Amino acid sequence: MPAVADGSPRCGNCHRQLPWIADAGDDDFADVAERASIPVVVDLWATWCGPCRMVSPALEQLAHEMAGRIKLVKVDVDRAPKLQERFAVQAVPTLLLLRDGKVIDRQAGAAPAPVLRSWVEKALAGDS
Numbered sequence: 001m002p003a004v005a006d007g008s009p010r011c012g013n014c015h016r017q018l019p020w021i022a023d024a025g026d027d028d029f030a031d032v033a034e035r036a037s038i039p040v041v042v043d044l045w046a047t048w049c050g051p052c053r054m055v056s057p058a059l060e061q062l063a064h065e066m067a068g069r070i071k072l073v074k075v076d077v078d079r080a081p082k083l084q085e086r087f088a089v090q091a092v093p094t095l096l097l098l099r100d101g102k103v104i105d106r107q108a109g110a111a112p113a114p115v116l117r118s119w120v121e122k123a124l125a126g127d128s
Contacts, residue, residue, distance in 0.1 A: 003023070004032055004035070008020055008037070008038050008067075008071070016067075017068030018067055018068075019067045019072070020063065020071040020072065021060060021063050021071075021074070022071065022072070023073070023076075024074070024075050024080075025075065025079055025083070026079075026081070029075065029080070029083055032073055033101075035101065036073075038068070038069065038070060038071055039120075039124055040070065040071045040073050040097070040098040041062070041063075041070050041071070041072050041073070041095060041096070041097055041120060042073050042074075042097075043056070043072065043074045043093055043095055044075050044077050044084065044087065044089050044094040044096065045074060045093045046078050047076060047078065049092045051093060051109065051110035052110070055110035056074075058110075058111070058112055058113040059072055059116065061113045062117055062120065065117065066117070066120065069124075070120060077089055077092060087103075087106075090108075091109065093108070093109065093110060095108075095116075097119075097120060099124070104124075105119070105123035107119055
């Protein structure tokens with residue numbers, strides 16, 4: 001799956017929407033996340049963070065459930081110090097929701113998939 005593309009990914013056989021999960025860092029965040037044509041959930045995480053490892057499967061589940069509606073972009077803050085500073089990340093995981101390159105909501109800490117789904121849906125509904 002390419003990190004940058006127009007639209008959202010679909011299966012070549014059945015044309016079903018596919019989950020879009022990509023990694024980004026300081027150098028490619030604008031292309032991968034801010035210029036995405038669909039809303040983006042940004043996971044600002046660190047490899048040493050236990051809660052980050054716990055929330056990762058829930059975020060991937062959300063990306064599958066909301067395929068075609070969101071893109072999940074994972075940013076390792078230890079490898080992206082400019083993004084960590086830009087978004088004033090004081091705790092990981094920190095989750096951002098972007099639409100058209102702008103932060104429309106943020107949340108700190110790990111949460112189960114149903115809570116994350118509710119957060120994303122509420123933020124997207126309130127931003128429409």
